[in-house]
Amino acid sequence: MATGTVSPVPEGGENGSRTPPIRPLLDLSGAAIQGSREDKNPSILLPNQSEEVSHFAVDLGGSLIKLVYFSRRAELTNSVSSSGSRALSPVRKLDHLRQGGFVAGLRRYGGFPILGGRLHFVKFETSKVNDCLDFIQSKRLHIVDAKESKDGVIKATGGGAFKFADLFKERLGVTIDKEDEMGCLVAGANFLLRAIRDEAFTHLEGEKEFVQIDHNDLYPYLLVNIGSGVSMIKVVGEGQYERVSGTNVGGGTFWGLGRLLTKCKTFDEILEISQSGDNSAIDMLVGDIYGGLDYSKIGLSASTIASSFGKVIGQDKDLSEYRREDIALSLLRMISYNIGQVAYLNALRYGLKRIFFSGFFIRGHAYTMDTMSFAIRYWSKGEAQAMFLRHEGFLGALGAFLSYDKHGLSNLTAHQCVERFPMGAPYARGEIYGPPIHDLNGKITWMDKFVSKGNEITAPVPTSYNGTTGLGGFERPLARSCSLRSDASAALNVGVLHLVPSLEPFPLLADKQTYEPNTVDLSDQSEREYWLKILSDNLADLVEKAVASEGGDADAKRRGNAFARAFKAHLSRLREEPAAYGKLGLANLLEMREECLREFQFQDVYLAIKQRENEASMVVLPDLLDELDSIEPSARLLPLIEGVLAANIFDWGSRACVELYHSGTILEIYRMSRNKMKRPWRVDDFDAFYERMQPEGPFKPHKRALLFVDNSGADIVLGMIPLARELLRRGTEVVLVANSLPAINDVTALELPGIIAAAAKHCEILRKAATAGGLLVDVLNDDVTEKDLAKVPFLTVVENGCGSPCIDFRQVSSELASLAEDTDLIVLEGMGRALHTNFNAKFKCDVLKLAMVKNQRLAEQIINGSIYDCVCRFEPKERS
């Protein structure tokens, strides 16, 4: 651990102080788990730390001030949800975990010295340093709630750290502690490459591709930071680096010389006008020298630049007679190419294959990145790879932030970080438009005023692509898909980084490195368009439901409108730049919608619907259980699986199903669906599963099954609970894995205990197992003795750490991860978890994937079938 000073929370003891910070801060807006925990043990969240963690660090550069600040989501403490009563008490859950013997899991909780919270990235122009100070003041970032009354010390880096020291002291009363610039850059880069999954990407010929960096194989690399000048740093390990080179032709040159030559007012303006430039009017090309021919002998094509600005001489033209656009492009290309070339030479010298570019010179500008990539690829003959960073300009500030002692952040890994892109600065690439947002009201106001502006900034009116010549002189840069759009819109957003120490990769994944949750590749344009359109078509209906779920009053309407606008803004952003938020998958899209709802404080849009359906289904359950019990044990498996598949038809996330709802009650639909269940299904491994489950067969019953449940209502009550019951009957311990946060009508971990309690009323097996598992502490019957329970397999509930209809097994709750050890069966149910994601995922144990396909396109794509086809995919553990 980085800090080494934080002693683990002591275990044991019967009082509440034992309760460790299980989930310091997942983004659980209004979730009771968090609220109650925070209330109960605020000090445990940050043992001995809260005073020592400062709230921001700055990188005071020549043209931009980069600010990284930390928030602990203070609003949560004020907004303990009224739904808290529904919550499973954490104490009780821990009890049942303890009873289950999961001491290993507990130990894990005690060991986190990491402060859960959020890292925000914002930037200001250095000339507007007062805006930055206002922002800090307004956010009260400089207020150190220290008991020690010494002055706040703020870590800073960059050339201005010295220059602005007095100003910071005067305005904020803080002392600046200057950190070495190179050290900060390297620390920032190392952190980003380790902690953020979609941080690094390549950019060749207009195509972005995110690169997954295996942290064990990160070093050595060359870090090229392009600020005013350019520094090239060889990084060979954590904290081990050397500035090996640099060049004086950098961002300052582009901006300074560009101003002189083009009279542009801003850096971005030069970039913008360069879009319509043609550098062949300015640069002397090989073709100009060789009469339009290539100098093929040494591999120089006619469009290679022989001499930058070489055509400006020998022509009796005043500077003003040249097109500014052409000059801007020529300058951009000269500088980008040169940086790429010098970087390559350094990489060559030190034998480095990876080159990461950072600094705000790049600004996600496609032409710049293409030119650099081209230079590297050309000179290295494809040996070295140029990569760019989404947080390009924030490395220094982040490094400075990390230099605070005892933050514990250095050890964070990718699975503990969740990046979100709420409205506000993250949406506008870190730039602040308007006053800082403090609350929901502020956010809605911001939406009204600035989203349109933010859209303008990030997505200018498309300008025509006029055939800019050459890139490093060889090929013209390609606009993606030949769509007409300005490169400025291609810039990537910088999200808020949620630090969630309790997230872990799921241990049973067969191969964590190659695991890809998404089944459908949204980098395909038509695929992307399809899903973006579906989301946008469903939006009106969703808003209506959302508003109704919050009482339908004026406030709810206002929030509903704001949500709609925000989500539309996201969608249009993604249409322009699919990689804006990192690699785009369907799971991310669906999660973004849920996050966006939460952002506007819609707690659970489908709450009422879910409750209604649960109740309706519960009425049928006793009959269903009786029916099942009347069947021979060996013949029961098929109707059970049929039942799961049939019940999976209820899905408010599917448009086709929503239409079904309009034309019938859920029981009618269920029966209809049930009747249609005819094998063979489109994907039908039932026989193999049946073989595995045969009591007389060669296999022992499973020890522990993790059932990843999907929807509320019939799906859980009539589908999964009977299946769980059957497994319990066979002596298998069952863990129902449900969402931590609501997503559409998916059942959540908070709701499950109630549902199980209701079901248990009708079924002894469930009642005993749930009691044994600690779910029914409150309704413990006298007739069930401790002794009985000892033989009964447990039925427990665990949250998966997600708030999405899909699941990404790289980031699940540590509770779930801790249960993996004895698990030998996984059941993934529903489209979101078994088809949209994880359809191709491989696990280290038996896995059963059950779903009904409720989307024609998806059916065609992945199972070559049609809508309402069923998938029963059984993948037994590979036996060596």
Next chain:
Amino acid sequence: MSEAGSSRMTTWKAQAPAALIVPSSLGESVPLHMTPQPESLLSPADSSFLKGASALARFGLDIGGTLCKVVFFEPVVTPEVQASAPAETPKSRLSRTSFVDDDVETPSLEADDASCSNGYHENRTSSGATTVESLEYEGNEDSSMFKRSKPTPRVLNAKADGSKKEHSSRQARKMWVSSHDPVHIPGRGTLYFKCFETWKMEEFLALTKEHSLVKKGRALGATGGGARKFKDQFLQIAGLHLERADELHSLVRGIDFLARHAHHESFEFPLGSFQGGAIQRPLKEMTSDEEDLHEDRRDFRSSNSQNHSESNDDANGEEAQGTNLNGSVLATSGNGRLEGTEALYPYLVVNIGSGVSILRVDAPESFERVGGTSLGGSTFLGLASALTGCTTFEEAINLATEGDSTQIDMLVGDIYGGDYTEMGLAATTVASSFGKLVQPGRREAAMKTPQHLAKAVLLMVTNNIGSIAMLHARAAGVRQIMFTGSFLHENQLAMRLLAVAMEFWSKGNIKAVFLRHEGHAGAMGALLSTLDPLNPIDNLVLDASCSH
């Protein structure tokens, strides 16, 4: 084959003695002025065009993107040579009157060679470094002759100061943009070095045609991109056939030839002459230094030629040169450092023309283009002219020499308040060229100081070339970098900067070497490539060359 021909060049030392060895079979040379004079064809102005060239002259052209470099060899025609080359009547179409004043007439080998050198250098010394030399004055005559001259130079910035206007107004039409010392190869002939701007090609061709400079049917050696681009025009307008030679091959061959045959052709700045630390530091203190340098250079030349005349029968002349080196700022590379076991090859050639080509030379005829950059001489001139309104290279260089870029460039000291010692960067190192102009309000001030802007451009281009050259040198594992190309013509600032940079960053392990005829190596190589060993006149050059 001469003795030098069989020996491998191991240093950059000009191997003057090799050229002094003249096969006795040549017998007595015939003075050039004995050639008949074709008065009828001459107009007064004609004498200014390619003075020194007779119909026997051998030409090499390097037609670059910006400049066209011309090298021609005027042989010392002996009866024997004449006899064996009957097809080529030694009949100059040019006025020979000018030759009386010129020092090319070399009837006898040694004494005349020495005297001509002396004559030249005296002339040069008296005219001073900044004086426009006679050849350029001739150029001015051209402008009166040819109406296609450029219009009056524009003044970009109305607020431009007086000195700039002076620069502009001095600029007038002339064919040749710069001049270089001719190189005499005793007993064989003289090499002349000229260049003009490529955009004046038509003008050049018209003149060539008018003078029927080159005998019809005889090819001109040509290289550079223009050798292909202008091939048809040469044929159509002047009736001349261009024989194309590979550009890089010509460059390497030319460097090789010049370094061997021209006295003190290559030079370097002695180790430890700049103990300033970072690259830029010495530059700020350079003005007086630079004066010295010019002085030294002139002194060195004249004294050397003097020396040479005294010791011209010395079989290798090494000692003489060695003494000359001691204590002088400029040194030929007859330096002990490079002699003995230390091999010359491989070395790097960084040719800074319009753009920059970087070659690694492994052996006399073996080389590879390892890199290049588009930030070259024309980038300097293009940006300088766009920013300051100057029109010629000379003007731009002069402006830059007067300039101080500290108001334009962001220095390490501006960022860190002093040296960034952790990273070994001195406060005076340029961190970001033009980086100070990012600050509001600087633009207007900067536009009023064209000299500072010119300096900033020069530093940007030169520093960049230096760092790329250094990285290539390391990648190639060479210990010497030969910087050539017209960008370095009369460009002490850049040469200094490069020399210091190489020394500083390599801790003295990698040496920058320069060529006196910095821009003409390619043209020289092109000339060589057209020569036929069976032709006695051609052989005058070829024989001296060690390449075959």
